Amino acid sequence: MRVIIVKDYQEMSKRAAKIVANRMKRKPDLVLGLATGSTPLGMYSEFIRMHKEEGLDFSQVRSFNLDEYCGLSSDHPQSYHYFMYDKLFNHINIRPENIYIPRGDVENAHIFCEWYEKKIKKEGGMDLQILGIGRDGHIGFNEPGSSLGSRTRIKTLTKETIEDNARFFKKKEEVPRYAITMGLGTISEAKECLLLASGTNKAEAIQKSIEGPVSAEITASLLQLHPRVMIIADEEAAQNLRQKDYYQYAEKMAEKLEVNQES
Ligand code: GLP
Secondary structure: OEEEEEOOHHHHHHHHHHHHHHHHHHOOOOEEEEOOOOOOHHHHHHHHHHHHHHOOOOOOOEEEEOEEEOOOOOOOOOOHHHHHHHHOHHHOOOOHHHEEOOOOOOOOHHHHHHHHHHHHHHOOOOOEEEEOOOOOOOEOOEOOOOOOOOOOEEEEOOHHHHHHHHHHOOOHHHOOOEEEEOOHHHHHOOOOEEEEEOOHHHHHHHHHHHHOOOEOOEHHHHHHHOOOEEEEEEHHHHOOOOOHHHHHHHHHHHHHOOOOOOO
């Protein structure tokens, strides 16, 4: 696990975008796992800038989003469908047929979840999975208690998550109580994971995820078992890390090595 500590949100976003762009240059038909929430917004803006100013090419990229609220149609302004098109897809040259987002408005969600899993496999699995983190340590919508081997399915959201996400809705009552999310088993099959975290409200979750025991209570802690994980946290999100100094030192030392994993 690489823990990269950066100054602030802007630096986190730029660093993350650069890493993803490098992967895309190496493999133009990269299968990207994408996340929503406010954390990846800066990285998405940077993708758009890189596409417009530097010709970053998404034409062969395939993308799978982590999750979607149940009960919201894809044109609902608070749906993750809407978010992804509004914040990223409408501004880059990704092909619509290469975009996959769980659907929250299907008649039979179970059949849909099975289809989504099969589709991920058919496309070869995620090369790089982008992740944010919830205040309760969740990734995707894998709330505490999620099976570490879980697959795409419906999850009931915790009160904490509903409160956190209420800021995007007019009233808290409007926040859906269920979501479809890739499972922890699904996420761990990605070849590489990149988790982003910014702000003091993520500090506890980040410390527990990186330095606490692997447990279904903090589902991001599962990443400790993954062979290829990068976590980019800003100073605020990293403030509780006990081994902070070591992570910073290790990053400096890694720069000196001939093989820089990032390039
Ligand atoms: C939601 C999403 C997660 C995201 C989390 C944190 O629960 N399902 O994928 O990581 O929110 O959101 P934010 O980045 O806005 O703090």
